[in-house]
Amino acid sequence: MNDNFKIDEIVQGLCDQKFDFLKHSLRIRVSMPSVEKLEYLVEKLKTVLFPGYFGNSDISDNALPFYLGATLDEIRKILLEQIRSGLCFDCGFDELTCSNCEDRAENIAETFLIKLPSVKALLSTDVIAAYNGDPAAKNYGEAIFCYPSINVLTHYRIANELVKLGVPIIPRIIAEMAHSKTGIDIHPGATIGSHFFIDHGTGVVIGETAVIGNNVRIYQGVTLGAKSFPLDENGKPIKGIPRHPIVEDDVTIYSNSTILRRITIGKGAVIGGNMWVAGTVALFF
Amino acid sequence: MNDNFKIDEIVQGLCDQKFDFLKHSLRIRVSMPSVEKLEYLVEKLKTVLFPGYFGNSDISDNALPFYLGATLDEIRKILLEQIRSGLCFDCGFDELTCSNCEDRAENIAETFLIKLPSVKALLSTDVIAAYNGDPAAKNYGEAIFCYPSINVLTHYRIANELVKLGVPIIPRIIAEMAHSKTGIDIHPGATIGSHFFIDHGTGVVIGETAVIGNNVRIYQGVTLGAKSFPLDENGKPIKGIPRHPIVEDDVTIYSNSTILRRITIGKGAVIGGNMWVAGTVALFF
Amino acid sequence: MNDNFKIDEIVQGLCDQKFDFLKHSLRIRVSMPSVEKLEYLVEKLKTVLFPGYFGNSDISDNALPFYLGATLDEIRKILLEQIRSGLCFDCGFDELTCSNCEDRAENIAETFLIKLPSVKALLSTDVIAAYNGDPAAKNYGEAIFCYPSINVLTHYRIANELVKLGVPIIPRIIAEMAHSKTGIDIHPGATIGSHFFIDHGTGVVIGETAVIGNNVRIYQGVTLGAKSFPLDENGKPIKGIPRHPIVEDDVTIYSNSTILRRITIGKGAVIGGNMWVAGTVALFF
Amino acid sequence: MNDNFKIDEIVQGLCDQKFDFLKHSLRIRVSMPSVEKLEYLVEKLKTVLFPGYFGNSDISDNALPFYLGATLDEIRKILLEQIRSGLCFDCGFDELTCSNCEDRAENIAETFLIKLPSVKALLSTDVIAAYNGDPAAKNYGEAIFCYPSINVLTHYRIANELVKLGVPIIPRIIAEMAHSKTGIDIHPGATIGSHFFIDHGTGVVIGETAVIGNNVRIYQGVTLGAKSFPLDENGKPIKGIPRHPIVEDDVTIYSNSTILRRITIGKGAVIGGNMWVAGTVALFF
Amino acid sequence: MNDNFKIDEIVQGLCDQKFDFLKHSLRIRVSMPSVEKLEYLVEKLKTVLFPGYFGNSDISDNALPFYLGATLDEIRKILLEQIRSGLCFDCGFDELTCSNCEDRAENIAETFLIKLPSVKALLSTDVIAAYNGDPAAKNYGEAIFCYPSINVLTHYRIANELVKLGVPIIPRIIAEMAHSKTGIDIHPGATIGSHFFIDHGTGVVIGETAVIGNNVRIYQGVTLGAKSFPLDENGKPIKGIPRHPIVEDDVTIYSNSTILRRITIGKGAVIGGNMWVAGTVALFF
């Protein structure tokens, strides 16, 4: 080690007060949400939604309900813990608000689980859409096991349910996992109907306030984005204003097209590839 | 736990008969293909194709043949097992068809290994193309060790060989691994000549029936895709029809261009970026 | 095992002399750089740059300096080892050049650590830019913990510092890790000012000689690339010539636009989406 | 590497034909029993026998039956596989005998599971004996969770059941695991009644044909062994002859005593420590 | 699966009410003590007590205080959590008693850490005794790194400190870990002076109320035990009565000797091997 190398000074430099906003302080004994545990959670949810495809594929048919029940109980525990971490992350660890966060987390976790069969119902339509939409698909199983579309929509439909239950940060983390693996970036707050299919998918972006109908098919590189957004008096973006497109039922959007602003792509429209659509006119070809 | 939370009811909801097509049932004691084992398999194949770069880098030169032999034997075992799982996945576990699937799997696995030196020969041309095609490349080693192009082509050339040997599902899984890591989606059924180079690569899509000649170079976001496909009398897409472009020797396609349909990009053509080519005319600039 | 399957022959085929350039030979007992160890290294650097968000989130405030010091010492050891591997990888294991590579590696590692507070200062401006640039961002913490932009810039700013210290290969590996996870490909040699923000990001490419000013914002699929490059007398690309764009302060570039060649995008410009800019004219809208 | 170091020669030396009896050859595609999988199996059996103490301690009470069912199904699969390996290990991989070994293994595995509640009943008496026999025990939980006696008896009672079902080698492996952890060596073929307690236990040896009644307590270092054994005409020991002691109900044997040969320690006897008992007289004090 | 194999029935058999005392029910959300976490804890304590020998051996000398501080903070967290689990395990999860168990656990954990330097001081005398007591010892380092005596005494002195602070169950688990690894069973409640050395050690038993002076040396197989114990009116052993020997300073006890009851081995005594001492006379030779 060289003489001019002083660990203490570097430590001091890194602890400078100006960096305080880059630090997450532990308060009242609640940890940060854990990406590892959330990944485990989503894996477990996949074993429940598509049994035999994910998780243990060697389950006897008559043992399946036991596995589902045991897995749901495990999911409940992890979900409760992570939702609580998410609530604390968001509320700034205010002791008053946090006083009943464990109970709130438990309520949310259980409500989420009660809704799981309806999440599964929606995903089942996405599986059908993937199989019908791709001439290369051999059977439902291939779509379930291999398709980025099903992977990202599983994450999205789970995360979206948590958004609707008021859970902060956790849905975003779940969505980013899928973004990282598939290159498809669906904001968990977006609204997406049944039978949705994304082919190939890398580079797709679907914004927070986008609304997508049923039977929609989009290809890689499609953006449903915002173009600019109003600032408040402090020059900060105003949060929560609808700023992404509405895509109605039965629309197809080809690869690398960019649709910006709160415009509407009408029912049954087909948007060509490499298009830039930021006006009020929907293009067909 | 709240009183209205009944695990049994959720389990029942998730086991509804309408969801049966989302379940993979174990039959005649053959497990699903395993993504983890296939990842391990590809890692091992990399140590054989690029010894010293992947796997143990501390091998003595005179011990290398021992390592190769030992690794090939391990590869043979895993490949046999996974190919068998793939065959069973595809054949619907029909006991008759499956009766000799272990022998079929062994034959395929061994034929694949016999072809490995020719796979390596093709990959060696891709390494040369990567080094020559990128001014930022310092040496062959950097291309082998760091370039997404070599990574995805290693997966593709392995998977393509398995496609040619009639292995179902496994090639697709191997291709998706690389898609997830590199953002490059090459269908394992595509046909690709020697000296192929993909720069950066995120968003590239190469379809199942695409045909690519020698010395072709493409950039990130390039799609060689299909635009629409004929449906059969039941409204299902007809599988297996040539529907993707033919790219002849010495072609360069710049970033984010989309080439659709069974058109031909002539020898030596240079396609500009952000192009949409779906007609019969090849564009040069 | 079938009779025509001869491991020895395959081994022989794979060891053919023509493949020698695909093999990495161990010399003078220095291993290859290790992707696993570099991933661990970057994780550790993140715990130092954003304490409490990455690594152990359960650190008591008054124990933080101890953690930082201990982690910095661990980083120093791994960095020293990996830089040394990088130096040896590059120098072709020439015994003369390598004679003092351990000392050189130690010097570089320590200089890097001394610069860490200034790296943190730059990253702190990127966090501010991410929060201000995205109406969906709830707080700084969400940007730090979830945004691909912060993830990829952390990798880039670390890798760029190593480039400036003359470290070969290692920066490239660190950049590729982030490319793989985020789909954003920033060459570690690129020059990027403060307050940089990449929204969504999949498909972004920033070339080796690109220069980006302060307060720049770009979206998914944007390429700052080269179009062609001069060859030397042997037909090999000449390395190191400026061939990527200059982007001045306060520029915004919308999604999927491609900017090629050494052109300049002037201060405050706004480039629309799906643009192809390869001439000398900057387009505004 | 030195010049006189030739890997090939060492390999040759190690493969000498005279060493063939030290090699286990793979035949008809059945692997060796796996110590790792058997350890996992016993862990799983412990979670079923002592729920909440071993395995996941965070199970909701009303989810317990689901966990038990799921775990039993997992146990069935591993047990089937390992019993089959054990059968093949023993039968010398004779293709004829092995033809139905998978079915035999399944039958045995399922019969074993059906007997599990009675195994649990016996172990419950051992827990009571441990608690009553040690003034240092605070509650049943401490005995279940911490006592070598319960640990080794769990292994023994599982292994003994498998012996009774005719499973080769597997019981021995399960017994050795406990021997290694506790220093207590109970042959899985021994016969042991209810309410058995071994205090401290290190060095205890209980031989294959020993018979132990109910309510017996022994201390560390006690041997219930054989002294010599008849040889057959080839000078090999004759297998299977009763050669270890019979210990009747309510006996206590203090530490480091050695009881050899087929003698009987009568009901209620108390054997002092450091005794050597190889005759026909039982010593009391 | 055979027809007579019914998972439900086995589950029912295992859940029989008579087995309720073998089940650990989760209450008020506090998990069982974790053997894995306690093993990690003891490993971390060893890195603090013998820095450079255990844990990371590549610490720079001037970074050592940082490592110690960081490790102590980590130890504090784990200890707090495990002590709390231990308190809940013992108190029967009575909500009233448990109300402040997190605060009690924190107090105990911190008090323990404050005493750590005095634990280290005692252990340093044991290291000296091991080095001086064994002609085969080459240096202190070998004793610290390899000797079962130091290993088991590290566990004992940690566990004994926790006993003195009133922590239930946790000390027992820590002692059993060492028992399993070394075959030496020292009850954490025993009292042991400085400069203690156990040679070889397998089979040694030291009971809960044993008292050992300074400079004592014992060999493998030595028992300091109880012979019988008074029962209460219910026939249960009365807990906590002194029932093990007192061994005064400078005593040596050779291998496999058994000393029972509350007798005193006088200062400087040498007990021969394979002795059985249960009377009031100390034997010398």
Add this chain to the structure above:
Amino acid sequence: MNDNFKIDEIVQGLCDQKFDFLKHSLRIRVSMPSVEKLEYLVEKLKTVLFPGYFGNSDISDNALPFYLGATLDEIRKILLEQIRSGLCFDCGFDELTCSNCEDRAENIAETFLIKLPSVKALLSTDVIAAYNGDPAAKNYGEAIFCYPSINVLTHYRIANELVKLGVPIIPRIIAEMAHSKTGIDIHPGATIGSHFFIDHGTGVVIGETAVIGNNVRIYQGVTLGAKSFPLDENGKPIKGIPRHPIVEDDVTIYSNSTILRRITIGKGAVIGGNMWVAGTVALFF
């Protein structure tokens, strides 16, 4: 955290100068020997000595030489590294002595490997002895795979070879591993002939200067120890003097017997159990 809890003060207490002999300082960049790596090493050696029993049991017969060669190369690397650490541990990191320690380590590692076939030859006699000596043994495989005797003798014969090559500390660590797992403590410096068998074994101790002939059989709890040892003028034990028994060919020693001092047990003797032999007379019965 309580106010009186000051990490700094505890750190200071633990760093007190009086504890310096408990610290291992890193010098000239050589790490401590690693127990984990040595465990891995011994596992690898077992796969070479008993192929198919340990390590991968699914090796094809014709691939075995490849596995052996590859494993030997890996063993060579780890052994070289660990021997070097051992040399540095012992020499006090004296820069002069250490100057060629890497070359010395390589020489020793390679010499060791050259002797491996003769180690295997000795172990093959121990396997025969175990099979012949235990009426419960079903076949050679069971002895190899399950018997503590073979396990501990594998460790011993490896460690003893390293002792003869002058390697410090490493043999002791390898011996302690087996001691911990089997309860059998054989000093790696002891001299042991062929066809050695230890039945059950827990508590056996064989001292550094013990000499054991061929065809010897001992049982659990047998000690071949020293009783006292001469001190030098400083009161320290004089190292290296023969102080343990000589056991001639064909001797049997029953359980828990203690043989002390440099006495000789004559050829063919049978020592009864629980004996204490410290004089010059060998006892028969």
